[in-house]
Amino acid sequence: MIPNPLIPLLAAVLSTAAVLVMSAQPASAQAPPAEVETRFGIRIVPGPMDSILLKDYKPEVSLVVPKTELSKARFPVIDAHTHNWMSRIITPEDVDAWVRTMDEVGVEHTVVFTGSIGEGFAKQVELFGKHKHRFQLWCSLDTENVNDPGYPQRVAAEVERCYQMGARGIGEITDKGSGIQREALPRKERMHFDDPRLDLAWRTCARLNMPVNMHIADHPSSWQPLGPYQERSPDFQGFNQYGKDVLSYQELLASRDRLLQRHPETIFIACHLSNEGNHLASLGKVLDRFPNLYLDISARDYEVGRQPRTAAAFLTKYHDRVLFGTDMEREPSMYRGWWRLLETADEFIPGRIWWPYYGLELPAPVLEALYRGNAKRLLNWSPW
Numbered sequence: 001m002i003p004n005p006l007i008p009l010l011a012a013v014l015s016t017a018a019v020l021v022m023s024a025q026p027a028s029a030q031a032p033p034a035e036v037e038t039r040f041g042i043r044i045v046p047g048p049m050d051s052i053l054l055k056d057y058k059p060e061v062s063l064v065v066p067k068t069e070l071s072k073a074r075f076p077v078i079d080a081h082t083h084n085w086m087s088r089i090i091t092p093e094d095v096d097a098w099v100r101t102m103d104e105v106g107v108e109h110t111v112v113f114t115g116s117i118g119e120g121f122a123k124q125v126e127l128f129g130k131h132k133h134r135f136q137l138w139c140s141l142d143t144e145n146v147n148d149p150g151y152p153q154r155v156a157a158e159v160e161r162c163y164q165m166g167a168r169g170i171g172e173i174t175d176k177g178s179g180i181q182r183e184a185l186p187r188k189e190r191m192h193f194d195d196p197r198l199d200l201a202w203r204t205c206a207r208l209n210m211p212v213n214m215h216i217a218d219h220p221s222s223w224q225p226l227g228p229y230q231e232r233s234p235d236f237q238g239f240n241q242y243g244k245d246v247l248s249y250q251e252l253l254a255s256r257d258r259l260l261q262r263h264p265e266t267i268f269i270a271c272h273l274s275n276e277g278n279h280l281a282s283l284g285k286v287l288d289r290f291p292n293l294y295l296d297i298s299a300r301d302y303e304v305g306r307q308p309r310t311a312a313a314f315l316t317k318y319h320d321r322v323l324f325g326t327d328m329e330r331e332p333s334m335y336r337g338w339w340r341l342l343e344t345a346d347e348f349i350p351g352r353i354w355w356p357y358y359g360l361e362l363p364a365p366v367l368e369a370l371y372r373g374n375a376k377r378l379l380n381w382s383p384w
Protein backbone atom coordinates (compact mmCIF):
# COMPACT_ATOMS: atom_id res chain seq x y z
CA MET A 1 0.00 0.00 0.00
CA ILE A 2 1.32 3.46 -0.93
CA PRO A 3 1.77 5.62 2.20
CA ASN A 4 -0.55 8.60 2.11
CA PRO A 5 0.96 11.70 3.74
CA LEU A 6 -2.55 12.93 4.66
CA ILE A 7 -3.42 9.94 6.87
CA PRO A 8 -1.45 10.96 10.02
CA LEU A 9 -2.89 14.47 9.72
CA LEU A 10 -6.44 13.16 9.35
CA ALA A 11 -5.98 10.88 12.36
CA ALA A 12 -4.80 13.78 14.47
CA VAL A 13 -7.82 15.89 13.44
CA LEU A 14 -10.23 13.05 14.18
CA SER A 15 -8.77 12.30 17.62
CA THR A 16 -8.98 16.00 18.53
CA ALA A 17 -12.60 16.04 17.35
CA ALA A 18 -13.35 12.92 19.41
CA VAL A 19 -11.96 14.55 22.57
CA LEU A 20 -14.08 17.64 21.93
CA VAL A 21 -17.24 15.56 21.37
CA MET A 22 -16.62 13.45 24.48
CA SER A 23 -16.05 16.45 26.71
CA ALA A 24 -19.38 17.90 25.47
CA GLN A 25 -21.36 14.75 26.42
CA PRO A 26 -23.46 14.60 29.62
CA ALA A 27 -22.12 12.53 32.50
CA SER A 28 -24.28 9.48 31.73
CA ALA A 29 -22.60 8.91 28.36
CA GLN A 30 -19.08 8.98 29.75
CA ALA A 31 -17.07 5.79 29.48
CA PRO A 32 -18.46 3.45 32.16
CA PRO A 33 -16.26 1.32 34.41
CA ALA A 34 -15.15 -1.86 32.67
CA GLU A 35 -17.62 -4.14 34.52
CA VAL A 36 -20.78 -2.19 33.46
CA GLU A 37 -22.69 -3.74 30.54
CA THR A 38 -23.00 -1.61 27.44
CA ARG A 39 -24.82 -2.16 24.15
CA PHE A 40 -24.04 0.01 21.14
CA GLY A 41 -22.39 2.43 23.54
CA ILE A 42 -25.43 2.69 25.83
CA ARG A 43 -24.87 1.86 29.49
CA ILE A 44 -27.42 -0.76 30.59
CA VAL A 45 -28.74 0.09 34.06
CA PRO A 46 -31.49 -1.60 36.10
CA GLY A 47 -34.90 0.11 36.37
CA PRO A 48 -38.69 -0.22 36.27
CA MET A 49 -38.63 -1.42 32.64
CA ASP A 50 -37.04 -4.69 33.79
CA SER A 51 -40.25 -5.86 35.46
CA ILE A 52 -42.71 -5.03 32.62
CA LEU A 53 -44.40 -8.14 31.23
CA LEU A 54 -44.31 -8.56 27.46
CA LYS A 55 -48.10 -8.68 27.29
CA ASP A 56 -48.30 -5.27 29.00
CA TYR A 57 -45.74 -3.54 26.81
CA LYS A 58 -47.59 -0.94 24.73
CA PRO A 59 -45.28 1.97 23.94
CA GLU A 60 -46.81 5.35 23.16
CA VAL A 61 -45.61 6.52 19.76
CA SER A 62 -44.24 10.05 19.32
CA LEU A 63 -43.76 9.73 15.55
CA VAL A 64 -45.72 12.32 13.59
CA VAL A 65 -46.41 11.18 10.00
CA PRO A 66 -49.49 11.29 7.74
CA LYS A 67 -52.41 9.19 8.91
CA THR A 68 -54.91 8.54 6.13
CA GLU A 69 -58.54 7.91 7.08
CA LEU A 70 -60.40 5.84 4.49
CA SER A 71 -64.04 5.22 5.25
CA LYS A 72 -64.65 3.08 2.13
CA ALA A 73 -62.49 0.84 0.00
CA ARG A 74 -61.41 2.28 -3.33
CA PHE A 75 -63.20 -0.50 -5.26
CA PRO A 76 -66.13 -2.71 -4.28
CA VAL A 77 -64.79 -5.56 -2.18
CA ILE A 78 -65.56 -9.27 -1.94
CA ASP A 79 -64.51 -10.49 1.50
CA ALA A 80 -63.66 -14.13 0.78
CA HIS A 81 -62.94 -15.26 4.34
CA THR A 82 -65.33 -14.80 7.27
CA HIS A 83 -67.00 -17.03 9.86
CA ASN A 84 -70.55 -16.63 11.14
CA TRP A 85 -69.47 -17.71 14.64
CA MET A 86 -66.55 -15.27 14.74
CA SER A 87 -68.77 -12.43 13.56
CA ARG A 88 -71.39 -13.45 16.16
CA ILE A 89 -74.21 -13.90 13.63
CA ILE A 90 -77.07 -15.54 15.49
CA THR A 91 -80.25 -13.69 14.53
CA PRO A 92 -81.62 -12.13 11.29
CA GLU A 93 -80.96 -8.73 12.93
CA ASP A 94 -77.28 -9.61 13.19
CA VAL A 95 -77.26 -10.27 9.44
CA ASP A 96 -79.01 -6.92 8.81
CA ALA A 97 -76.38 -5.16 10.92
CA TRP A 98 -73.56 -6.89 9.04
CA VAL A 99 -75.03 -5.70 5.71
CA ARG A 100 -75.19 -2.12 7.05
CA THR A 101 -71.52 -2.28 8.01
CA MET A 102 -70.63 -3.75 4.61
CA ASP A 103 -72.41 -0.80 2.95
CA GLU A 104 -70.58 1.69 5.17
CA VAL A 105 -67.12 0.35 4.42
CA GLY A 106 -67.58 -0.74 0.80
CA VAL A 107 -67.93 -4.53 0.95
CA GLU A 108 -70.19 -5.80 -1.82
CA HIS A 109 -70.19 -9.52 -1.00
CA THR A 110 -69.10 -11.65 1.92
CA VAL A 111 -68.22 -15.33 1.81
CA VAL A 112 -69.28 -16.98 5.05
CA PHE A 113 -67.70 -20.21 6.23
CA THR A 114 -70.56 -21.74 8.17
CA GLY A 115 -68.56 -24.66 9.55
CA SER A 116 -71.64 -26.81 9.11
CA ILE A 117 -73.21 -29.54 6.98
CA GLY A 118 -76.63 -31.22 7.01
CA GLU A 119 -79.31 -29.58 9.16
CA GLY A 120 -76.85 -27.09 10.61
CA PHE A 121 -76.12 -25.82 7.12
CA ALA A 122 -79.82 -25.66 6.25
CA LYS A 123 -80.34 -23.34 9.27
CA GLN A 124 -77.62 -20.99 8.02
CA VAL A 125 -79.27 -20.89 4.58
CA GLU A 126 -82.46 -19.78 6.26
CA LEU A 127 -80.69 -17.21 8.46
CA PHE A 128 -78.92 -15.50 5.54
CA GLY A 129 -81.77 -16.01 3.05
CA LYS A 130 -83.08 -12.42 3.16
CA HIS A 131 -79.68 -11.11 2.03
CA LYS A 132 -78.72 -13.90 -0.32
CA HIS A 133 -77.54 -11.42 -2.96
CA ARG A 134 -74.86 -10.18 -0.50
CA PHE A 135 -73.56 -13.46 0.90
CA GLN A 136 -72.13 -16.74 -0.32
CA LEU A 137 -72.38 -19.58 2.16
CA TRP A 138 -69.80 -22.33 2.23
CA CYS A 139 -70.23 -25.64 4.00
CA SER A 140 -67.81 -27.83 5.87
CA LEU A 141 -66.93 -31.51 5.36
CA ASP A 142 -68.28 -34.57 7.13
CA THR A 143 -65.26 -35.55 9.20
CA GLU A 144 -66.91 -38.07 11.57
CA ASN A 145 -65.85 -41.73 11.70
CA VAL A 146 -63.35 -41.45 8.90
CA ASN A 147 -62.27 -45.08 9.32
CA ASP A 148 -65.69 -46.40 8.24
CA PRO A 149 -65.41 -48.31 4.94
CA GLY A 150 -68.17 -46.16 3.43
CA TYR A 151 -66.62 -42.85 4.50
CA PRO A 152 -65.30 -41.69 1.07
CA GLN A 153 -68.78 -42.04 -0.47
CA ARG A 154 -70.49 -40.48 2.57
CA VAL A 155 -68.32 -37.35 2.63
CA ALA A 156 -68.69 -36.83 -1.13
CA ALA A 157 -72.48 -37.31 -1.01
CA GLU A 158 -72.77 -34.67 1.72
CA VAL A 159 -70.77 -32.20 -0.38
CA GLU A 160 -73.29 -32.71 -3.17
CA ARG A 161 -76.27 -32.38 -0.80
CA CYS A 162 -74.91 -29.11 0.64
CA TYR A 163 -74.40 -27.80 -2.89
CA GLN A 164 -78.08 -28.51 -3.61
CA MET A 165 -78.98 -26.56 -0.44
CA GLY A 166 -76.92 -23.56 -1.59
CA ALA A 167 -73.28 -24.10 -0.60
CA ARG A 168 -70.91 -22.65 -3.20
CA GLY A 169 -67.61 -23.75 -1.68
CA ILE A 170 -66.04 -25.82 1.08
CA GLY A 171 -64.13 -24.36 3.98
CA GLU A 172 -62.36 -23.37 5.92
CA ILE A 173 -60.92 -26.85 6.36
CA THR A 174 -58.02 -26.87 8.78
CA ASP A 175 -55.04 -29.13 9.36
CA LYS A 176 -52.56 -27.74 11.85
CA GLY A 177 -50.82 -31.08 12.09
CA SER A 178 -53.28 -33.38 13.85
CA GLY A 179 -55.41 -34.07 10.79
CA ILE A 180 -58.84 -32.84 9.69
CA GLN A 181 -60.89 -35.65 11.20
CA ARG A 182 -63.13 -34.76 14.13
CA GLU A 183 -61.97 -37.42 16.59
CA ALA A 184 -58.49 -37.71 18.08
CA LEU A 185 -56.76 -40.60 16.32
CA PRO A 186 -53.32 -42.21 16.50
CA ARG A 187 -50.88 -40.66 14.07
CA LYS A 188 -51.11 -43.21 11.30
CA GLU A 189 -54.92 -43.16 11.21
CA ARG A 190 -55.24 -39.39 10.98
CA MET A 191 -56.63 -37.88 7.80
CA HIS A 192 -54.59 -35.10 6.19
CA PHE A 193 -55.52 -33.15 3.07
CA ASP A 194 -53.83 -35.56 0.67
CA ASP A 195 -55.48 -38.67 2.17
CA PRO A 196 -57.05 -41.01 -0.44
CA ARG A 197 -60.22 -41.12 1.71
CA LEU A 198 -60.89 -37.57 0.51
CA ASP A 199 -60.22 -38.16 -3.20
CA LEU A 200 -63.86 -38.54 -4.10
CA ALA A 201 -64.88 -35.44 -2.12
CA TRP A 202 -62.22 -33.28 -3.83
CA ARG A 203 -63.28 -34.61 -7.24
CA THR A 204 -66.89 -33.77 -6.38
CA CYS A 205 -65.81 -30.20 -5.53
CA ALA A 206 -64.16 -29.94 -8.94
CA ARG A 207 -67.27 -31.25 -10.73
CA LEU A 208 -69.57 -28.84 -8.89
CA ASN A 209 -67.19 -25.89 -9.25
CA MET A 210 -66.83 -25.54 -5.49
CA PRO A 211 -63.47 -24.05 -4.45
CA VAL A 212 -61.96 -25.35 -1.22
CA ASN A 213 -60.59 -22.95 1.40
CA MET A 214 -57.70 -24.78 3.02
CA HIS A 215 -55.92 -23.77 6.22
CA ILE A 216 -52.74 -25.79 6.16
CA ALA A 217 -50.10 -25.64 8.90
CA ASP A 218 -50.05 -22.30 10.74
CA HIS A 219 -47.63 -19.43 11.13
CA PRO A 220 -44.16 -21.04 11.29
CA SER A 221 -43.52 -19.45 14.70
CA SER A 222 -46.16 -21.83 16.08
CA TRP A 223 -43.60 -24.63 15.82
CA GLN A 224 -40.99 -22.67 17.80
CA PRO A 225 -40.90 -22.76 21.61
CA LEU A 226 -42.73 -20.11 23.61
CA GLY A 227 -40.09 -17.98 25.28
CA PRO A 228 -37.76 -15.07 24.69
CA TYR A 229 -37.17 -15.96 21.03
CA GLN A 230 -40.83 -16.46 20.08
CA GLU A 231 -41.62 -14.28 17.08
CA ARG A 232 -45.28 -13.44 17.60
CA SER A 233 -46.84 -11.43 20.45
CA PRO A 234 -48.18 -13.25 23.55
CA ASP A 235 -51.78 -13.05 22.22
CA PHE A 236 -50.87 -15.82 19.76
CA GLN A 237 -49.46 -18.32 22.24
CA GLY A 238 -52.66 -20.37 22.17
CA PHE A 239 -51.72 -21.46 18.65
CA ASN A 240 -48.39 -22.95 19.67
CA GLN A 241 -47.68 -26.49 18.46
CA TYR A 242 -44.16 -26.89 19.77
CA GLY A 243 -43.60 -30.30 21.33
CA LYS A 244 -47.10 -31.59 20.47
CA ASP A 245 -47.78 -34.88 18.70
CA VAL A 246 -48.46 -33.23 15.34
CA LEU A 247 -46.86 -33.09 11.90
CA SER A 248 -44.07 -30.57 11.50
CA TYR A 249 -44.54 -27.35 9.55
CA GLN A 250 -42.49 -28.80 6.67
CA GLU A 251 -44.48 -32.06 6.64
CA LEU A 252 -47.71 -30.08 6.38
CA LEU A 253 -46.47 -28.00 3.45
CA ALA A 254 -45.39 -31.22 1.76
CA SER A 255 -48.91 -32.65 2.21
CA ARG A 256 -50.27 -29.47 0.58
CA ASP A 257 -48.03 -29.98 -2.43
CA ARG A 258 -49.01 -33.66 -2.78
CA LEU A 259 -52.69 -32.66 -2.61
CA LEU A 260 -52.29 -30.01 -5.33
CA GLN A 261 -50.47 -32.51 -7.50
CA ARG A 262 -53.09 -35.19 -6.94
CA HIS A 263 -56.13 -32.98 -7.66
CA PRO A 264 -55.22 -30.57 -10.46
CA GLU A 265 -58.90 -30.04 -11.37
CA THR A 266 -59.92 -28.82 -7.91
CA ILE A 267 -59.43 -25.17 -6.93
CA PHE A 268 -57.75 -24.79 -3.55
CA ILE A 269 -57.51 -21.39 -1.85
CA ALA A 270 -54.81 -21.66 0.78
CA CYS A 271 -55.83 -19.09 3.38
CA HIS A 272 -53.50 -16.82 5.35
CA LEU A 273 -51.03 -16.80 2.43
CA SER A 274 -50.74 -20.55 2.92
CA ASN A 275 -48.92 -19.72 6.17
CA GLU A 276 -45.85 -18.93 4.11
CA GLY A 277 -46.28 -15.16 4.14
CA ASN A 278 -42.94 -14.96 5.95
CA HIS A 279 -41.20 -16.26 2.82
CA LEU A 280 -42.96 -14.92 -0.24
CA ALA A 281 -40.20 -15.99 -2.64
CA SER A 282 -40.79 -19.61 -1.66
CA LEU A 283 -44.56 -19.18 -1.85
CA GLY A 284 -44.23 -17.75 -5.36
CA LYS A 285 -42.50 -20.95 -6.46
CA VAL A 286 -45.43 -22.98 -5.14
CA LEU A 287 -47.85 -20.81 -7.14
CA ASP A 288 -45.67 -21.30 -10.22
CA ARG A 289 -45.78 -25.06 -9.75
CA PHE A 290 -49.51 -25.49 -9.13
CA PRO A 291 -51.97 -23.52 -11.30
CA ASN A 292 -54.91 -24.79 -9.18
CA LEU A 293 -53.57 -23.02 -6.08
CA TYR A 294 -54.89 -19.61 -5.01
CA LEU A 295 -54.33 -17.71 -1.78
CA ASP A 296 -56.20 -15.41 0.54
CA ILE A 297 -54.48 -12.74 2.65
CA SER A 298 -56.92 -12.97 5.56
CA ALA A 299 -55.44 -12.56 9.04
CA ARG A 300 -52.00 -11.91 7.57
CA ASP A 301 -52.13 -8.13 7.82
CA TYR A 302 -48.98 -8.39 9.93
CA GLU A 303 -47.11 -10.39 7.29
CA VAL A 304 -47.76 -7.99 4.43
CA GLY A 305 -47.48 -4.94 6.71
CA ARG A 306 -43.98 -5.72 7.91
CA GLN A 307 -42.59 -6.13 4.37
CA PRO A 308 -44.58 -3.63 2.28
CA ARG A 309 -42.26 -3.52 -0.71
CA THR A 310 -41.78 -7.28 -0.97
CA ALA A 311 -45.50 -7.87 -0.42
CA ALA A 312 -46.55 -5.27 -2.99
CA ALA A 313 -44.19 -6.82 -5.55
CA PHE A 314 -45.58 -10.29 -4.76
CA LEU A 315 -49.21 -9.15 -5.00
CA THR A 316 -48.40 -7.42 -8.29
CA LYS A 317 -46.63 -10.43 -9.80
CA TYR A 318 -49.39 -12.81 -8.67
CA HIS A 319 -52.23 -10.31 -9.15
CA ASP A 320 -54.50 -13.06 -10.56
CA ARG A 321 -53.89 -15.56 -7.72
CA VAL A 322 -54.68 -13.81 -4.42
CA LEU A 323 -58.10 -13.06 -2.89
CA PHE A 324 -58.95 -10.52 -0.25
CA GLY A 325 -60.38 -11.80 3.04
CA THR A 326 -60.55 -10.57 6.63
CA ASP A 327 -61.18 -13.41 9.16
CA MET A 328 -61.43 -10.85 11.99
CA GLU A 329 -65.00 -10.29 13.22
CA ARG A 330 -66.91 -7.36 11.65
CA GLU A 331 -66.06 -3.98 13.20
CA PRO A 332 -65.99 -1.08 10.69
CA SER A 333 -62.57 -0.07 12.04
CA MET A 334 -61.24 -3.54 11.20
CA TYR A 335 -62.22 -3.20 7.51
CA ARG A 336 -60.85 0.36 7.39
CA GLY A 337 -57.56 -0.85 8.82
CA TRP A 338 -57.22 -3.15 5.82
CA TRP A 339 -58.00 -0.30 3.35
CA ARG A 340 -55.31 1.86 5.01
CA LEU A 341 -52.78 -0.97 4.90
CA LEU A 342 -53.37 -1.91 1.26
CA GLU A 343 -54.15 1.47 -0.31
CA THR A 344 -52.00 4.08 1.43
CA ALA A 345 -48.29 4.79 1.96
CA ASP A 346 -48.82 5.45 5.68
CA GLU A 347 -45.96 4.41 7.92
CA PHE A 348 -45.62 2.79 11.33
CA ILE A 349 -49.29 1.77 11.42
CA PRO A 350 -50.20 0.18 14.77
CA GLY A 351 -51.25 -3.41 14.27
CA ARG A 352 -52.36 -6.36 16.34
CA ILE A 353 -48.88 -7.76 16.74
CA TRP A 354 -45.83 -6.05 18.15
CA TRP A 355 -44.30 -5.02 14.87
CA PRO A 356 -45.89 -2.00 13.16
CA TYR A 357 -47.16 -2.05 9.59
CA TYR A 358 -46.35 0.05 6.54
CA GLY A 359 -48.85 0.78 3.80
CA LEU A 360 -48.45 -1.14 0.52
CA GLU A 361 -49.89 1.58 -1.74
CA LEU A 362 -50.99 -1.05 -4.26
CA PRO A 363 -51.51 0.11 -7.86
CA ALA A 364 -55.17 0.36 -8.87
CA PRO A 365 -55.31 -2.71 -11.16
CA VAL A 366 -53.65 -4.90 -8.50
CA LEU A 367 -55.96 -3.59 -5.81
CA GLU A 368 -59.05 -4.15 -7.94
CA ALA A 369 -58.01 -7.75 -8.72
CA LEU A 370 -57.27 -8.46 -5.05
CA TYR A 371 -60.43 -6.82 -3.73
CA ARG A 372 -62.88 -8.21 -6.24
CA GLY A 373 -61.70 -9.30 -9.68
CA ASN A 374 -60.19 -12.65 -8.71
CA ALA A 375 -63.12 -13.63 -6.49
CA LYS A 376 -65.56 -12.63 -9.22
CA ARG A 377 -63.75 -14.86 -11.73
CA LEU A 378 -62.91 -17.77 -9.47
CA LEU A 379 -65.85 -18.33 -7.13
CA ASN A 380 -69.12 -19.99 -8.06
CA TRP A 381 -71.74 -17.24 -8.36
CA SER A 382 -74.67 -19.38 -9.45
CA PRO A 383 -77.75 -18.30 -7.45
CA TRP A 384 -78.62 -20.17 -4.27
Ligand SMILES: [Zn+2]
Pocket residue numbers: 081082083172327
Ligand atom coordinates in the same frame (compact mmCIF):
# COMPACT_ATOMS: atom_id res chain seq x y z
ZN1 LIG B 1 -60.70 -18.41 9.12
